[in-house]
Amino acid sequence: MQLENREQLSVLHIISSSYPYGTAEQPYETEIKELARYFDKIIIYPIKANGTQRALPHNTVVNNVLNASDRSVTVAQFIRHSLFVLRIFTYEFFKSKRPLTALLNFRYSANAILQCYSLGEGLIETVDKNVKNYYYSLWMNDGALIYSILKKRSKIDFFTFRVNGYDLFEERVKDGYMPLRSFNMNSVNRVISVSKFGADYLKQRTSFGNKVVWNFCSIYDKGTNPMKAEEVFTVVSCAALIGLKRIDKIIDALKLLNFSVKWIHFGDGPLRGQIEEMVDTLPSNLSVHLKGNVSNSELMEFYR
Helix, strand or coil, X not given: CCCCCCCCCEEEEEEECCCCECCCCCHHHHHHHHHCCCCCEEEEEECCCCCCECCCCCCEEECCCCCCCCCCCCHHHHHHCHHHHHHHHHHHHHHCCCHHHHHHCHHHHHHHHHHHHHHHHHHHCCCCCCCEEEEEECCCCHHXXXXXXXXXXXXXXXXXXXXXXXXXXXXXXXXXXXCCHHHHHHHCCEEEECCHHHXXXXXXXXXXXXXXXXXXXXXXXXXXXXXXXXXXXXXXXXXXXCHHHCCHHHHHXXXXXXXXEEEEXXXXXXXXXXXXXXXXXXXXXXXXXXXXXXCHHHHHHHHC
């Protein structure tokens, strides 16, 4: 995001899933600290607000308008905005590579459009029009749809969103259909993938490849740490303990080693009990340290 005029106050509006509440979206702690150097003010709009609020840069505040809003959709809303919904859905239907699946998901899509229409109204009412505003969603989810609708309504003229995993890969959603992705991709000005693989994937599956770039989230090149020959060979991993991450495969690989190895894992999740049971079966040449969830700053300090 390039600032056009430093004489005018610049404000970045970020929609998150829950950050800065709870423990999710840890990598964005570092990114927002960096962004805070380039904007006069950052306002974060979490869609959910579960858990304790984390510390933020001095020029960053939270606006709870999205998580405090009523997401219920009434018949009156549908009637009032039916033409708007149909215009968006018609575009989605004809642009989608799975038009039949899109049609079968009409009710879901219509509900999402109406919800995000209302959420967008609540958000835009809080925006100061006398400053230079920039808009950014951390995911291609409700945040992207909110901004897409606001842009279609000419309330904003430029926005960016990131794509990560569940909001990117068709293989991770029912029937391989990503609802309203064509509309979001048509509306957005820039899409940032957290990986080159993700960027290539999106370019291959949409006609908006010119909008897609990739940028590692919250990664700084600190160089290579020196290796000391006398230290025990150490394997470090960081991921949620969920089936998707296949942490059990690390344990299977460790079983094949016949020399001393230390495995340190950062991250927690519903499969922790299962992982601990597998760890108990490892031979004595392997030592394991399951650190659980830690802050992003703690993790970066360990890597140093």
